[in-house]
Amino acid sequence: MSSSAAAAATAAIPSIPRDDDGPVFRAPWEAHAFAMALTLHERGVFTWPEWAAALASEIKRAQAAGDPDTGETYYLHWLATLEGLVASKGVASTETLHRYRDAWDHAADRTPHGKPIELRPEDFG
Numbered sequence: 800m801s802s803s804a805a806a807a808a809t810a811a812i813p814s815i816p817r818d819d820d821g822p823v824f825r826a827p828w829e830a831h832a833f834a835m836a837l838t839l840h841e842r843g844v845f846t847w848p849e850w851a852a853a854l855a856s857e858i859k860r861a862q863a864a865g866d867p868d869t870g871e872t873y874y875l876h877w878l879a880t881l882e883g884l885v886a887s888k889g890v891a892s893t894e895t896l897h898r899y900r901d902a903w904d905h906a907a908d909r910t911p912h913g914k915p916i917e918l919r920p921e922d923f924g
Contacts (some may be wrong), residue, residue: 807847816873829874836881845884854880898923 814831816823825828840847857880862868866876886893902922910916 810839816870824874825871826874829877832874832878832881839881839885839890844888844890850880850884853884857883 816833821829822833824833836850839845842848845853854876857876858866858868861872861879867871882893882896885891886896899918901924902918903916905922905924906916906918
């Protein structure tokens with residue numbers, strides 16, 4: 800992830816948790832989700848205004864469902880927005896996204912702590 804791309808994203812989307820150095824992540828998966836969104840934006844899958852509107856809708860939906868909106872769930876909303884845009888833009892179907900999510904969960908369950916997670920054909924059940 801280039802620092803200029805991260806700076807552009809944080810300028811375009813004011814809700815991104817940040818400090819003086821740029822985006823702040825509580826866990827590695829949050830940084831990965833951020834990087835995936837940057838990459839898809841750079842490839843023209845969506846614009847930042849489109850992303851911001853979709854993220855705002857996702858956060859409002861979550862709040863209406865009882866999310867306390869204390870900041871801990873921000874990147875869960877980011878990930879849900881990313882999945883929704885990927886599906887709506889035809890990059891991958893919802894079914895494919897769920898298939899890979901389930902495979903990833905299966906692979907993570909069998910992987911010892913501290914070891915890299917590797918997807919195998921059997922993870923797709």
